[in-house]
Amino acid sequence: MLLLALDTATPAVTVALHDGDSVLAAESRIDARRHGELLLPAVDRALARAGVALGAVTGLVVGVGPGPYTGLRVGLVTAAAFGSTLGVPVHGLCTLDGLAYASGLDEPFVVATDARRKEVYWARYADSRTRLTEPAVDRPADVAGELAGLPVVGAGGALYPDAFGDVREPAHQSAAALASLAAERLAAGGGQGGDGQGGDGGDGFLPPLPLYLRRPDAQVPKNYKVVTPK
Template identity: 40%
Template sequence: MPEPSADGLLVLAVDTATTVAVGLARGGTVLQVATLADRMAHAEQLTPMVHRCLDAAGVVPADLDLVVAGLGPGPFTGLRVGIATALMLASALHLPWRGVCTLDVLAAQLVAEHTEPPADFVVATDARRREVYWARYDRRGVRVDGPHVSPAAEVPPLPTIGPGADLYPDHLQAVLGPRTLDPGVMAVRGPELLDAGRTPLYLRRPDATEPTRRKSVLLPASAAARRPADRGRS
């Protein structure tokens, strides 16, 4: 059976960096999309969302040609669920998969929506802790710097889009443009966006870390010296 052409690939896109998002496209045509704003429900809802998109498009998992996974940047738990789901599908179906930067998808949305996008612009998403994930792009939507995580005050003073654009008006120059990721665009553009590799873009160390110093189980000398006397008084 001949391989499908690049224009005819049936692509499933999954991203959980900002919302729970699933997109299905064949070539340049979006077949189905599903989104869920509640990231706390990603573990329970993501796989059913994938199957609903496939069913609604009249295809089965075996029809897929490629899985595109959003690698973030984003929080550890959210990214882990989305990437693990994409990898599980690709492995079970013996499909190729590629990772893309979530911010790149939002940049592609801006370029697709505007005939004259800014010469340079920033895509920002919420990193919490009064910080944002961000990257800088040229007018073609090509990433030229980042991704980074930093306080909003350290983001370049450029037109800014994305879910984080409106969070810190004193520091970010929010302009009209996408505020949520479009999984349909991700499915269409995913095969040609810059390959982000296979490593999730956490950008932060996990909050839970292994202790670097062993705890002693021995009593301090002063405490050990008092023990016999204590036993004598009991």
């Protein structure tokens, strides 16, 4: 097994290689505006550090979000292109699940990432491997009461300390954690879905499609003038 994991759903442009036992190499850069420029060079560096060729990859793992429209698509399109070229499967995982796994917490907690527009993407977890709720997007003040007393993992907690008091690490997504979670699920032969109820088809993975949770900022203008040829 050689998994190539990618995630661009958050400001972290992150890549990792995993051989089924451990992480061979990982690259991460925090930059919310340069996902397209940074991702492929990060893949090249990770492959070089691991001393393997892209052709040796046996599967792709990609964070499907939730995340902003443009950045999220960079990782998904790249994973789809690699998967098609190499003829290997592409496994989708919720980006929040990667942050939860990296936390290592064995108590109830919340993962929250920056959704912009003064909102956060969030989900509640029983422990680092078990998500209890579907990902959602809300203003921190609107969910502060519901989540009161729970530790909060992710940059969303640090951005809104008045709403989220007990902020824990990590702040940013790691493809190394995403790859490790995927390797664990593959080794187990699939298993229960990431939502705790098999909502992703029962194999522990999601389709490699974007999880936006809301409409993109770019909209087709309403009542635009139609020009017809003379």
